[in-house]
Amino acid sequence: MKEGHSSADGAPNTVHRLRALVVELHLLAAEFARINNLHPTDLRALICLLDAERCGRAATPTWLREQLHLNSASVTALIDRLDKSGYVKRVRDEKDRRRVRIDVTPAAVELGWTFFGPVITHATAATEKYGSRDRRAIDTFLEDMLGAVDAAKASRAPDTTRR
Structure with a gap:
C-alpha cells in the first residue's frame, strides 16, 4: 500500500485513490507530451482523435472543438500543428465533400502504443482478475464519477473568460 493511503474503507478513501490515479495518469501524459514535443492541448486532441477512431466515429474540426472547449481558430491552428507533425491528415468526407474529417x-497510433501500450496492457491484465459483474460495477462507478465532475462543473458560476 502506498504511503499516505489508509486501508480504511469508505467513500473519501475511494475518491482520494481515484484522484491519485488521475494525477499519475496526468503525469504520465505530461511526460509523453514533453518527450514528443507536444503541447498538452495537442496531446488531448490526439487522445480524442484516437478514441474516435477506435469507436468508428468520424472526427471533424467542429467535433474536436466541442471536445476540447476551444474556439475555431485555436482548433484550426492545433490541426495544422498535428498535420505538420504527421499525426493527422485532413480528409474530405466522401458523402459530403464540404465536410472535412x-x-x-x-x-500517431504507433507513437501512442509505443508509450502507452504497456500501461494499457497492465491495466487490462489488472481488470481481468475481476468477474463481469464486478467490471460492470466498476464501469458504473466510473460513469458516476464522470457525472459527479459534470455536476460540479455545472454548479459553478459561469466562466466569463474567453479561450
Whole structure:
C-alpha cells in the first residue's frame, strides 16, 4: 500500500485513490507530451482523435472543438500543428465533400502504443482478475464519477473568460 493511503474503507478513501490515479495518469501524459514535443492541448486532441477512431466515429474540426472547449481558430491552428507533425491528415468526407474529417495517421497510433501500450496492457491484465459483474460495477462507478465532475462543473458560476 502506498504511503499516505489508509486501508480504511469508505467513500473519501475511494475518491482520494481515484484522484491519485488521475494525477499519475496526468503525469504520465505530461511526460509523453514533453518527450514528443507536444503541447498538452495537442496531446488531448490526439487522445480524442484516437478514441474516435477506435469507436468508428468520424472526427471533424467542429467535433474536436466541442471536445476540447476551444474556439475555431485555436482548433484550426492545433490541426495544422498535428498535420505538420504527421499525426493527422485532413480528409474530405466522401458523402459530403464540404465536410472535412480529421484522421489520425499510423504514425500517431504507433507513437501512442509505443508509450502507452504497456500501461494499457497492465491495466487490462489488472481488470481481468475481476468477474463481469464486478467490471460492470466498476464501469458504473466510473460513469458516476464522470457525472459527479459534470455536476460540479455545472454548479459553478459561469466562466466569463474567453479561450
